[in-house]
Amino acid sequence: xxxxxxxxxxxxxxxxxxxxxxEDVYAVSDVSFTLEEGRSVGIAGESGCGKSTLALSLMxxxxxxxxxxxxxxxxxxxxxxxxxxxDVRKNVLGTEIAYIPQAAMNALNPTxxxxxxxxxxxxxxxxxxxxxxxxxxxxxxxxxxxxPESTLNKHAVELSGGMKQRxxxxxxxxxxxxxxxxxxxSSALDVTSxxxxxxxxxxxxxxxxxxxxxxxxxxxxxxxNVTDDIIVMYAAQVVEKGxxxxxxxxxxxxxxxxxxxxxLVPEEGTRETKLAAxxxxxxxxxxxxxxxxxxxxCKYVMPQCKVYSVGYTEYGDGRGGRCLLSETELRDLxxxxx
Amino acid sequence: xxxxxxxxxxxxxxxxxxxxxxTKTVAVDNVDFxxxxxxxxxxxxxxxxxxxxxxxxxxxxxxxxxGEIHFMGQPRDIKTRHKKKxxxxxxxxxxxxxxxxxNIFSKIDTVLLxxxxxxxxxxxxxxxxxxxxxxxxxFVNLKFDEMTNKYPFELSGxxxxxxxxxxxxxxxxxxxxADEPTSMxxxxxxxxxxxxxxxxxxxxxxxIIFITHDMGLAYYVSDTVFIMEKGKIVxxxxxxxxxxxxKAPYTVQxxxxxxxxxxxxxxxxxxxxxxDAG
Numbered sequence: 021x022x023x024x025x026x027x028x029x030x031x032x033x034x035x036x037x038x039x040x041x042x043e044d045v046y047a048v049s050d051v052s053f054t055l056e057e058g059r060s061v062g063i064a065g066e067s068g069c070g071k072s073t074l075a076l077s078l079m080x081x082x083x084x085x086x087x088x089x090x091x092x093x094x095x096x097x098x099x100x101x102x103x104x105x106x107d108v109r110k111n112v113l114g115t116e117i118a119y120i121p122q123a124a125m126n127a128l129n130p131t132x133x134x135x136x137x138x139x140x141x142x143x144x145x146x147x148x149x150x151x152x153x154x155x156x157x158x159x160x161x162x163x164x165x166x167x168p169e170s171t172l173n174k175h176a177v178e179l180s181g182g183m184k185q186r187x188x189x190x191x192x193x194x195x196x197x198x199x200x201x202x203x204x205x206s207s208a209l210d211v212t213s214x215x216x217x218x219x220x221x222x223x224x225x226x227x228x229x230x231x232x233x234x235x236x237x238x239x240x241x242x243x244x245n246v247t248d249d250i251i252v253m254y255a256a257q258v259v260e261k262g263x264x265x266x267x268x269x270x271x272x273x274x275x276x277x278x279x280x281x282x283x284l285v286p287e288e289g290t291r292e293t294k295l296a297a298x299x300x301x302x303x304x305x306x307x308x309x310x311x312x313x314x315x316x317x318c319k320y321v322m323p324q325c326k327v328y329s330v331g332y333t334e335y336g337d338g339r340g341g342r343c344l345l346s347e348t349e350l351r352d353l354x355x356x357x358x
Numbered sequence: 359x360x361x362x363x364x365x366x367x368x369x370x371x372x373x374x375x376x377x378x379x380x381t382k383t384v385a386v387d388n389v390d391f392x393x394x395x396x397x398x399x400x401x402x403x404x405x406x407x408x409x410x411x412x413x414x415x416x417x418x419x420x421x422x423x424x425g426e427i428h429f430m431g432q433p434r435d436i437k438t439r440h441k442k443k444x445x446x447x448x449x450x451x452x453x454x455x456x457x458x459x460x461n462i463f464s465k466i467d468t469v470l471l472x473x474x475x476x477x478x479x480x481x482x483x484x485x486x487x488x489x490x491x492x493x494x495x496x497f498v499n500l501k502f503d504e505m506t507n508k509y510p511f512e513l514s515g516x517x518x519x520x521x522x523x524x525x526x527x528x529x530x531x532x533x534x535x536a537d538e539p540t541s542m543x544x545x546x547x548x549x550x551x552x553x554x555x556x557x558x559x560x561x562x563x564x565x566i567i568f569i570t571h572d573m574g575l576a577y578y579v580s581d582t583v584f585i586m587e588k589g590k591i592v593x594x595x596x597x598x599x600x601x602x603x604x605k606a607p608y609t610v611q612x613x614x615x616x617x618x619x620x621x622x623x624x625x626x627x628x629x630x631x632x633x634d635a636g
Contacts, residue, residue: 066544210404210571211615215623222625238545241574241617245626264630268619282545284574285618286601291578297549301514 024056025096027232028078028117028199033091035077038084045305047073049256051091052332055199060225060233062247062264064240064279066302070256071236072122075203078234079117080108096198114141118197118230122204124188128176135172137191145195157194164227165190165220182213186220193224198231200224207237218246240283244268249338252276255302255313258332262339272350273341275314312344320345320353363394365431366565367416367449367533372425374411385411387589388425393582395532398559398566400576400597403586404612409569412586413535416567417451418442430532447476450531454538456518460510466521467506470494473528494524498554516547523554530562537569552579573616577601585609 031052037045047070055061063071073086080100082088093100095116100108113119121127128137138158142149155172162169171179171187179187185205193200202221206214224230235247243250243264250267252260252275260273271277281296300317303309312318315325325344334340335347343350374386386408393399403409414420416427418436427434429448436442453459460469470491474480479487495502498520510518519539526534536555540548556579558564570576576583576597583600585593585608593606604610617623622630 066546211573211612212404215615218623219625222629226629239617240545241619244619245617245622248630278546282549283619284572284578285620286573286577286613286616287618287620288602290574291597295549295552295578297553298546301516 024058026054027057027096028055028234029092029094030054030078031092031094033074033077033093034089035073035082036087036089037073038087040085043306046089046308047086047256047305048077049308050332051253051258053251053258053261055232055234057231058225058228059249060235060247061249061251062243063234063236063251063253064238064243065253066279067238068302068305069253070305071238071253072203074253075119075201075234075236078199078201079119080112081105110145114192114197115145115195116197117199117201118192118195120189120192120200120202120205122207124185124205125181125208127188128184130176133173133175134187134191138172138194141191141194161190161194161229164229165223180213182209182216185209185213185217189217189220189224193230196229196231200230200233201236202233203236204238205235206242207239214242218242221246240268240280241285252279255308256305257313257342259314259343260341266339272335272339272347273314273343274318274320274350276341277354312342363396365392366395366429367391367393367567368428369416370426370428372412372415372427373423374408374415374420375423384589386415389589389591391584391591391594393533393565393567395565396559396563397581398556398568398579399582399584400568400570400580401584401586402570402573402576402612404571406588407586408589409586410537413451413537413567413569417449417535418445446531447529448531449533449535450526450529451535451537452519452522452526452539455542456515456522457511457542459522460518462509462511464509465506466508466510467491469510469521469525470528473525477529490528494527497527497557498524499550500524514547515543516550519543519547519551520554523551523558526558526564527562531564533565533567534558535567535569538571539568540575541570541572548575555579573601573613585612 033048033051035048037047039045051074063074065071076086078093080093088101091101100112135158139154142154158172159169162172167186167190176184206217209217221233225233235243237243247264249263251258254275260271260276267276268280271280278296278298284290298317303313303316311326311328312330315321328344330342330344332340332342369389369391372386372389376383376385389412401409415422434445436445471487474487474490492502495505500517500520510521513521540551555566559566568580580597583594583597584591585600585606587608592608593600593604600609604613
């Protein structure tokens with residue numbers, strides 16, 4: 021375990037949506053994790069488990085229907101949950117934390133050239149920046165990222181899907197943020213462009229233009245290739261956390277185990293193994309169940325699972341999980357099954 | 359399986375051209391294929407490679423610009439509406455989006471009843487029909503008693519897709535075309551859908567043509583794999599041959615670009631080694 025400078029620290033963050041019928045939907049509850057300089061963390065989970073809401077919540081900029089409940093977000097020593105929304109927008113978004121949306125195809129205004137977006141971003145933080153400075157910065161950044169310089173003077177419609185996504189990444193990281201949140205940046209692309217996008221994110225990290233990264237996707241093989249650590253979310257909570265190798269080859273929580281079992285890769289031997297399916301559906305987050313949220317679908321459910329609420333336990337070495345059973349008990353359980 | 363497999367669908371020089379003059383696009387370009395009954399065939403390609411157009415032609419939803427399609431050894435004839443309906447008794451499809459595959463005004467029992475009627479079961483006694491519907495629902499692990507009096511949109515995406523398979527079970531077509539049936543649902547429910555498709559192949563003996571862009575998925579389910587690039591079939595053969603020993607440069611490139619577990623990308627491997635050492 022090595023300790024770099026902590027870039028992002030999240031403590032017990034909880035947020036909710038208020039629907040138009042005034043019902044509360046607890047989309048993120050009690051999420052804590054830390055992210056060190058130079059490392060990336062992946063967030064995996066089924067759709068509707070709160071991955072994207074977590075990403076939105078981390079930016080500290082809340083607008084209805086999303087509401088803040090409790091918890092701290094500390095970016096490089098600065099607690100952004102205590103700041104006013106306008107302050108967050110001026111001083112945090114873009115420079116401290118940047119966000120790449122899922123739908124990059126629609127993120128660019130079709131009537132403006134790419135360079136105008138960059139001007140907007142830079143000017144929002146430094147109103148006095150001259151046009152020449154901005155253009156120099158943009159040209160230099162595009163060169164480093166192997167994007168053709170001509171892109172700067174193009175409109176969004178002239179770019180292909182993969183190019184659009186890479187442009188969006190270049191624009192949102194122009195101010196070298198400390199934390200970059202990538203929310204399924206490649207799910208709308210085919211595999212070739214996907215690799216180009218991932219390569220570019222990797223380059224950004226290597227060159228230190230982005231200090232740390234949070235990568236969200238439901239595709240596990242991709243996550244394994246991109247990030248150092250993996251967090252598995254289920255029903256708004258973190259159920260397991262660990263480094264990529266541990267999580268993929270040796271998952272401990274029954275849910276992560278099921279998730280890793282449903283992974284499909286075109287490699288020898290995968291044809292013979294049977295895919296594991298987790299029966300049932302996730303609980304309704306309007307009224308999250310008492311006790312373990314995964315109890316309804318868990319193969320190894322015990323009577324006490326549905327009664328006691330389950331806290332997050334550290335297993336050591338940066339690893340931890342949310343299960344009533346301890347690490348050794350879980351390992352024994354799987355050993356018996358095999 | 360016996361060596362003498364029956365040829366159930368084949369095509370020779372199948373071509374589809376959209377537009378003309380400057381806007382002419384060849385979506386499917388002079389494609390030959392032979393699909394044998396009892397197989398699960400995957401057609402893999404990136405977006406824009408013409409796989410959906412090919413499927414639409416096979417279903418008879420769009421016209422064929424050039425070439426011939428043979429169905430059960432005979433040239434396909436769908437010139438009249440009546441003949442088309444006959445053809446659709448032998449070939450059916452499941453589409454990508456389960457949310458838009460149903461008529462929102464009909465309840466689930468109506469959906470299933472229609473399938474029985476389409477197979478000529480209109481005059482069967484009511485009890486037999488209910489029994490058939492119950493069997494179809496239990497085939498895909500849905501509880502029939504909970505389904506009656508519900509509308510399809512009250513179900514989850516995975517359940518809707520399973521109901522779609524229950525429909526297919528009642529219709530018992532010779533060929534099922536599945537156009538990315540798992541791309542809109544979760545990784546966990548994906549396994550269930552795939553299992554039911556395999557069950558259809560093994561228990562009912564259906565031929566399934568599976569369209570996907572996911573090599574891992576294709577490798578897991580299929581007997582035969584066809585790789586499409588820009589409207590052409592660049593490689594085909596058994597799943598083991600094509601995925602583990604690809605010959606065509608395009609297949610090699612596709613396989614390189616797919617994230618893998620035991621053989622990660624060059625740059626991710628470097629990163630991991632650095633981070634593990636430090």
